Amino acid sequence: MTIHKDKLAVAISIINNDTFGTYMSGKFENLASDIFFEKELGDISLKQILSYLNFIQQDLWNLQEICLRLDWQKQLFSKNELNIGWWMGFARLDIEHFHFEFRSIFDYIAKIFRQVSDIPGETKERSFEKLRNWVTKEKNAKKIGGDIATSVLSVNWFDEVKALRELITHFGGEALIFPEKGRILFQVTRGWKDYVSIPEIMYNENVADFELYAGMYIGYLFAYLENISTLVRSRLNIIERNTDSRSYHPGLGVIKEWISKVGVVSKNRFIKR
Numbered sequence: 001m002t003i004h005k006d007k008l009a010v011a012i013s014i015i016n017n018d019t020f021g022t023y024m025s026g027k028f029e030n031l032a033s034d035i036f037f038e039k040e041l042g043d044i045s046l047k048q049i050l051s052y053l054n055f056i057q058q059d060l061w062n063l064q065e066i067c068l069r070l071d072w073q074k075q076l077f078s079k080n081e082l083n084i085g086w087w088m089g090f091a092r093l094d095i096e097h098f099h100f101e102f103r104s105i106f107d108y109i110a111k112i113f114r115q116v117s118d119i120p121g122e123t124k125e126r127s128f129e130k131l132r133n134w135v136t137k138e139k140n141a142k143k144i145g146g147d148i149a150t151s152v153l154s155v156n157w158f159d160e161v162k163a164l165r166e167l168i169t170h171f172g173g174e175a176l177i178f179p180e181k182g183r184i185l186f187q188v189t190r191g192w193k194d195y196v197s198i199p200e201i202m203y204n205e206n207v208a209d210f211e212l213y214a215g216m217y218i219g220y221l222f223a224y225l226e227n228i229s230t231l232v233r234s235r236l237n238i239i240e241r242n243t244d245s246r247s248y249h250p251g252l253g254v255i256k257e258w259i260s261k262v263g264v265v266s267k268n269r270f271i272k273r
Contacts, residue, residue, distance in 0.1 A: 003200050004220065008263045011222035015256040022253040023246040024060075024222070027229035032057065033245040034238050046236070049115050052108045056225070057247065059108075062101045064251030066094050067214060070184055071254045078181040088177040095175040095186055095210060099165040102217065106158060109228060113152065116235040117144040128152070129162060147231055157220055160198075164188050167195060178203075184210040201262070215258030 014026035032053040038046055073090055076082035106128035113131065117123040122143040123131075132152050135141045141149035167173030167190060178185035185207050188195045194206055201212035233240070 003216065003262060005263055007223035008216070008219040008259050010226055011219035011259050012256060012263070014222060014226065015252050015259075017253075021248050022250060022256070023248045024252055025244060025246045026222075026226055027233075028053075028222075028225040029245040029247055030240065030242050031229040031233055031238070033242040034233075034240060035236075037241055038236075038238055045115050045120075049112055049232070049236075052112050052115075055108045056105050059101045059105045060247075061249060063098065063218065064249040064255065066098050066101070066251075067218075067254045067258070068249075068251035070094050070210070074182070074184055077179070084179050088179055091177045091184060091186070091210075092175045095177075096168050098214065099161060099168060102161050102221070103165045105221065106155075106162075110152075112228075112232060113144065113148050116232055117148060119143045128158065132158070145235075151228055151231055155224060157217065161217055164195060178207050186210050186213075211258045212262050215255065215260075215262040218255055219259040219262065 015022065015024050017023070032050065035046055035050045035053065070091060073082055073087060073094075077084070077087040107126065110126060110128040110131045114120060114123045114126070123134075131144075132155075135144055135149040135152050144152075164173070167188065168175070171190060173188055173190040173195065176187050176189055178187070183203070185203050186196070187207055196202075196208040196213070198208070198213070198216075201209055201216060203209045
């Protein structure tokens with residue numbers, strides 16, 4: 001798998017620090033802020049879009065909480081301040097929950113696309129997965145708009161996270177934790193089969209490094225949110241009022257560190273230990 005370092009660079013660029021802490025800024029944050037003011041015009045569709053943007057922000061906040069807590073517990077375990085059993089149990093739940101929150105964001109994106117499509121009433125698919133399948137037909141792509149269809153189909157990596165989420169939720173899959181101090185090592189399994197096998201984020205042939213895994217996918221997600229924010233703004237013709245909206249969370253510092261690790265990952269199959 002090729003690491004898209006251009007996407008990771010975008011994600012890193014929108015996470016910064018000031019005297020109040022670590023924050024995320026950029027096109028997505030600005031769009032939500034601008035629509036908040038525009039909704040006073042009484043446009044019901046704008047209010048609905050704003051609610052979906054707020055739901056995405058809630059899920060992003062939860063992802064940041066998960067990453068912050070995992071990093072904190074990793075440090076406690078490394079200092080023998082957290083029992084090995086508790087560490088493995090807590091980390092397993094957090095990693096599984098990570099996939100639920102990540103998947104949820106894309107369904108809200110699908111709902112936003114429905115609102116701004118060329119023919120909103122004709123775009124009935126509510127989940128991102130169903131929308132991706134729907135726009136593969138040329139007639140449907142025309143209904144939603146070529147730019148939106150292209151955006152939906154561009155997210156090839158979505159299928160990978162979705163598949164693990166469905167495996168965990170519906171087919172008996174589970175996250176296994178490998179307790180090495182100073183690392184968050186995991187695998188998603190069902191029976192004797194391993195389902196995470198991305199060479200660039202593996203610790204060894206059978207075990208994945210969650211910091212690299214989460215850094216890669218969150219980096220891609222942040223970059224995608226920046227892209228679709230430009231698309232949505234252009235379709236709504238929303239005036240850019242705010243150019244420096246910020247969302248603060250200490251977990252963003254952990255996430256930026258993890259994304260940066262992926263950006264310098266070794267070209268070898270496995271990370272040096």
